[in-house]
Amino acid sequence: MKIIELDELKNLIKDSMTIMVSGFMGCGTPHKIIDKLIELGVKDLTLICNDTSLVDFGVGQMVVNKQFSKIMTSHIGLNPESIRQLNNQETEFELIPQGTLAERIRCAGAGLGGFLTPTGLGTVVAQGKEVIKVDTKEFLLELPLRADVALISSHIVDKKGNCFYRGATRNFGPIMATAADLVIVEADKIVEIGDLSPENVVTPHIFVDFIIDGGSK
């Protein structure tokens, strides 16, 4: 059975792990799982997430709780605590262009060794990276990005783990589900196998290890 209780997270998520968390300014973030990680107090984590949200919403609360030693993200501007920790060098930050972040995750999940992007050429993002010329155009070589655990949110999940996303919550969920050793999905609603039409499945069940009932929001 893939369905587990929130409490089970204490056996799955340990200090110093690298975690990916889906969501964009908290929309599409597994909020019950985040609350549990705050309660458990796991620390020295590396976070891979689009943004650090707000101080009182989503992963932003874990930033305030100082549970990360490193954060790989595209945007921290709406979380003053992230900015403070960056300025005081309390936490290591790697700021990554959003499209590059998404594609690095996709690459890892797709078994690719990296990709060539024009994004970041001639900027600080290019520092230390290989520039490769294809025909006449230059590109930056960007490498895949994996995690120990992906924590994602999905609106309807069947008991096998097939996921349907609602609205703009999809964002990083489908790609993160492919790029971690362990994938845990928080479902707004869990349904029987067969209740989700195969056409509506965005993340196939083979990517999902565990399901947690998040209850409707």
Place this chain on the structure above:
Amino acid sequence: MKKFIAKRVAKELKNGDVVNLGIGLPTLVANYLDSDQDIIFHSENGFIGIGPTPPPGQEDIYIVNAGGKPVTINKEGAFFDSATSFAIIRGGHIDVSVLGALEVDEKGNLANWMIPDKLVPGMGGAMDLVVGAKKVIVAMEHTNKGRPKILKECKLPLTAQGQVNLIITEMAVIEVTKEGLLVLEINPKFTIDQLIKATDANLIISENLKFM
């Protein structure tokens, strides 16, 4: 002043254009479209077809824009994941990207994502948008409280190199060309001398200079 700039940017958008509006002033552009302008707005968090802000009480927590604020989606809209969203952006499927700027220069270089040691919010989707969109419009106030933002060469860390096509401010509409910055339009409230004084770059005045 912001309204004036947003109104002028709106005139640049053509029927059927796929457009991404940055946070802040660029977002206002959507308010100044003519009723016959059929524009498809892209939201980098994962959909096309951004509709108007919902009335209070009718917000849907599952439908927010890239700033995390509640919006709506049109009937013909579509949701997608972040990899697809940036395939749309980098793949040249966005016709126009409208962004603000801290600095922009004669070569079309743009700096809008950080001020070292002061403001480091992260680049979000800006670096991809500027590189990938077919046309990049910088929409901003001409100066920062009198200090020129249009420069010979950007001093702040760049968002992208040589990607800006058009600069629209309350003073002028300026095209970035190989020869330099070409002033296409000027706000009749200002003189050419005032415009030159407020700009720290060489300006070429178009022979067909028009009023904004």
